[in-house]
Amino acid sequence: MPFMPVKFNLQKRVKLAQGLWMLYWVSVMVGILIFSLGIFFKIELRKRSEMMDNNEGHLVPNMLIMVGLLACGINAFGGKVCHDSLDPVKFAKWKPMLKTYLTLCCGFNVLLLLAAVLCFLMQFAVYLTLAEGLKNSIKFYKDTDTPGRCFMKRTLDMTQIEFRCCGNNNFRDWFEVQWISNRYLDMSNDAVKDRVLSNVEGKFLMDSVPFSCCNPGSPRPCIQHHLTNNSAHYDYDHRIEELNIWTRGCREALFAYFSSMMSSIGVLIIGTIFLESVDMAGLKYLCTALETMEDPENPECESEGWLLEKGVKETFSDLLAKMKTMGKANQVEEGAEEAAG
Structure with a gap:
């Protein structure tokens, strides 16, 4: 028995397709926002690199940029599918790709979750980098004639003025x-x-x-x-x-600035995961509702949509069985190769 089945008529299918189309384009805008925040975060790290002893990590901003671009592409594709879903001819060309697309969306949500976790975990690394970097910045403040440190005084002065802080700890x-x-x-x-x-x-x-x-x-x-x-x-x-x-010490001030930025981005990404999940669920309902139409040539006919073709337990059992089969197949292939060798 399908999991969470819903009956659809033409009006409901049209409303679902239109609503999903709007949601997908909202997701595209969110992707643009994440991409922009990644760029901004990267620029801010570059600006404060001297305060971090040129040892700042760009893993988080780089991941945000990548995730933002992926979100734009994936959701734009989903929006196009929803736009074409009510035209049988246009939808037919997308239908073979939908299973792969939904699997890709699941993987993308995992990537989003990883990005959100990094936004929170990497704050500790930023704190340690700032502590060491500011300590060295203060030490090299006077070295205005030393190559590589000529602008340290100016950078530190501007930082103290901008963030209303003084020293490392105080x-x-x-x-x-x-x-x-x-x-x-x-x-x-x-x-x-x-x-x-x-x-x-x-x-x-x-x-x-x-x-x-x-x-x-x-x-x-x-x-x-x-x-x-x-x-x-x-x-x-x-x-x-x-x-x-x-x-107030500059380490505290700068860490508060970066941690609030990273926490805000992390919360945004968690919200994006929820939005992507809604998009996926809606698209699954739409696809199954279109596939189960009693008379495909009659758009007025009723159909049924669902999230899973079987119950949750049966679906997981099938998934585990497939994984075991794949594992056994790999073992057989390895054994055959060893025997041949």
């Missing part, structure tokens, strides 16, 4: 590195010389941050130097006063 990360190049240090100045000599590694460290850490929304002029020295500023106590620099 603004104190700048206290641990020398972020001013030696060429801009007056080594004849005793204060500078003493600070360099007092450091084991010979670095010029100070409790200061770059200008890009400043919060323009603060009513007080930006205090970016001597942040922990209360006596260096009037009416200032860094322990209780809200600093007028960004206190």
Whole structure:
């Protein structure tokens, strides 16, 4: 007995075909959206590659681009089939391909599921890459004369301004590195010389941050130097006063940006899987309804459509039996080859 049978007349078949045609083209638009998001995500990763130590992974955006293109092609084909389904002559040429097409759609849904899972799982990899990349970016901030790092300062400054963040974990990360190049240090100045000599590694460290850490929304002029020295500023106590620099770390800010993007895309893909499943079910009903027409020459006659020709249990049993038969056939072929050898 067929699984979930439904009776159809001409009016129902027409409505189903029209509705499916619209759904398929909605799916095409969703495919274009996924493709566009993949391109956008890839561009964003490229833009922030220096913040990721040029070690960012493009698996997810590449998969999104591929999935988006496949969605456009597969659903455009489905829309064409639905458009031609009510014309017996046109539908006849599509009929032999439908079984393969539906199998392809099942495989595509598996691919979509994989893409959705990757969107969520790869967030951890992005977090680790950002942690290491930002740490190195801060370290190389001063190297404006070093080939390959010339624009690191500009990139990091623009990142801190755009994402309203400071440092890797927080603004104190700048206290641990020398972020001013030696060429801009007056080594004849005793204060500078003493600070360099007092450091084991010979670095010029100070409790200061770059200008890009400043919060323009603060009513007080930006205090970016001597942040922990209360006596260096009037009416200032860094322990209780809200600093007028960004206190959020760039790793947190960038990760929040990328993770929200990836999560949103993942949710969109899960919705796409549901939409594709509805398309497949509708097309199966339409095909079976057209195949079971009592009088194919009379479009007014009734027919019956279903999702599965047999029950779920019987269908799975048949599928397992076919897989076992294929496995045995392969074993026989391998045995024959070994005997011949």
